[in-house]
Amino acid sequence: xxxxxxxPKFRVxxxxxxxxxxxxxxxxxxxxxWYRQDPGMGLRLIHYSVGEGTTxxxxxxxxxxxxxxxxxxxxxxxxxxxxxxxxxxxxxSSYQGSxxxxxxxxxxxxxxx
Amino acid sequence: xxxxxQPEKLLSVFKGAPVELKCNxxxxxxxxxxxxxxxxxxxxxLLLRHISRESIKGFTADLNKGETxxxxxxxxxxxxxxxxxxxxxxxxxxxxxxxxxxKGTKLSVIP
Numbered sequence: 001x002x003x004x005x006x007x008p009k010f011r012v013x014x015x016x017x018x019x020x021x022x023x024x025x026x027x028x029x030x031x032x033x034w035y036r037q038d039p040g041m042g043l044r045l046i047h048y049s050v051g052e053g054t055t056x057x058x059x060x061x062x063x064x065x066x067x068x069x070x071x072x073x074x075x076x077x078x079x080x081x082x083x084x085x086x087x088x089x090x091x092x093s094s095y096q097g098s099x100x101x102x103x104x105x106x107x108x109x110x111x112x113x
Numbered sequence: 114x115x116x117x118x119q120p121e122k123l124l125s126v127f128k129g130a131p132v133e134l135k136c137n138x139x140x141x142x143x144x145x146x147x148x149x150x151x152x153x154x155x156x157x158x159l160l161l162r163h164i165s166r167e168s169i170k171g172f173t174a175d176l177n178k179g180e181t182x183x184x185x186x187x188x189x190x191x192x193x194x195x196x197x198x199x200x201x202x203x204x205x206x207x208x209x210x211x212x213x214x215x216k217g218t219k220l221s222v223i224p
Contacts, residue, residue, distance in 0.1 A: 031210065033212065041216060043217075059213075098145065104157040107156065
């Protein structure tokens, strides 16, 4: 049982380049989340999805787009990367929302130079 | 606005000493509180949730609605407890559910 898998694990981008981070879960979870983790800032919610075909903005959505075309996948896109987007990105999923455990991926370390 | 505050960035204790990681929250509705832990080179994982009222790895946390707190406690710290700890608040609204995290506290247990 793989759980939540993020691809890639590491990436270096040049300013202005685009890329897509993939999150895949095999637990048939409805909810999926993208967070970024920065030193001293904890985890901040970028976007989330409550089911296939739905997405919603979190706390820090600017500069990112997401899609949930399939229930098991949640994609995070950076259209024009900026150095301020250098961070560790975590994907998480949960069966439902209220009082259920969120399962996290291993993280993607992104550096924008 | 919903908010989770963890006042200590770093907490260092000696092995065998008691541990208390503080967490305060701001939410007008009925809160759902969690503690997540991230050990070195491992992914973030759930430690415990207030609704379960359980003890995991010797840790407990009690929801105090009067003080809007959910402090994590352990009577005797072990070296393997060294990790990053995040308090999280779950809340529903407008047909969705969000999980908001505090900034985290790094616990270092000194041998």
